[in-house]
Amino acid sequence: MFGLEKKEVKAPEKRLADLQRKKDWAGVSRTYYELGVTAMDAGDLYKAQLWLHRADTIYSADDNVYDEVGEKIMDDCSDRIGRLEDEDGLFYNAVPAEIEARAAMLSDPQVRVWGLLSIARLVRLGERLARLPGSEVLGRLDWAVDLMFHSLQTLPSQEAYQRLMDMCDALYELNGKSVYYSGEIEVPDRAPFQLFDLNGLFGVEQELNGYIDSHLRLLAALSQGAEELPEAESGIVGCALLPDYYVRSGADRLEDVPQIKAELQRIWSDYEFVCGRFNWEEVRKRIADYKRLDILV
Incomplete structure (x- = not known):
């Protein structure tokens, strides 16, 4: 019996280097967003701040990247950044x-x-x-x-x-x-x-x-x-x-x-x-x- 091998899914951190090398900035932005969401949901607000702001910076700087990343991600990213800005002790x-x-x-x-x-x-x-x-x-x-x-x-x-x-x-x-x-x-x-x-x-x-x-x-x-x-x-x-x-x-x-x-x-x-x-x-x-x-x- 021959089974289909599952394609290895790289962790976000490992994907970043490949995406940066390819200058796939939309992919980099989405990956930073993914890292930020994971960190925020885990209660690591410093890492959430780091990654979400990186995602926002990239897609905000280029109209083509902005369009490619998509409104769903950007809206959620902006919402999360807004919530982080309301954290008084941060x-x-x-x-x-x-x-x-x-x-x-x-x-x-x-x-x-x-x-x-x-x-x-x-x-x-x-x-x-x-x-x-x-x-x-x-x-x-x-x-x-x-x-x-x-x-x-x-x-x-x-x-x-x-x-x-x-x-x-x-x-x-x-x-x-x-x-x-x-x-x-x-x-x-x-x-x-x-x-x-x-x-x-x-x-x-x-x-x-x-x-x-x-x-x-x-x-x-x-x-x-x-x-x-x-x-x-x-x-x-x-x-x-x-x-x-x-x-x-x-x-x-x-x-x-x-x-x-x-x-x-x-x-x-x-x-x-x-x-x-x-x-x-x-x-x-x-x-x-x-x-x-x-x-x-």
């Missing part, structure tokens, strides 16, 4: 809420400096990620931090302004590139860091885009002598926490991860710093120290 919600609450008590310049200090801590990671073809824009963070710092005191040249605008646009376009979904770098004695790990907390590259865009609008308003200035955004303050990396590499409680504990201490220390009567030289020194920091260590 790290992904609690930390941004605390940052926003504290930012509301600051002046506009204080919020901008608070955010700039966080961006400075991404410089070294950005330089390493910039070696991945297609993500070179992340290697310009060092220059951008310096320009934005100095332009809070003196308006930049038109050439520098345009260069910053080009960088802002490139950051916005980053998460629509295949490298964003598949690129990774080695981390000594740890799991590789995936470019997609930037996706947590609303997308680091999107928060960078938002911060820089707000800064550009501020400079434009100042150059025109406008009385009403654009409001500073605080979302960038948590950008160096990188929770997706630690969730993906096995952390059960983000609050217990040494790197996250250290980054939270820096965030709240920076808050106390900007609340005080700081001067620009003190800010410059703090930025210089942060730009040398390897936040994954």
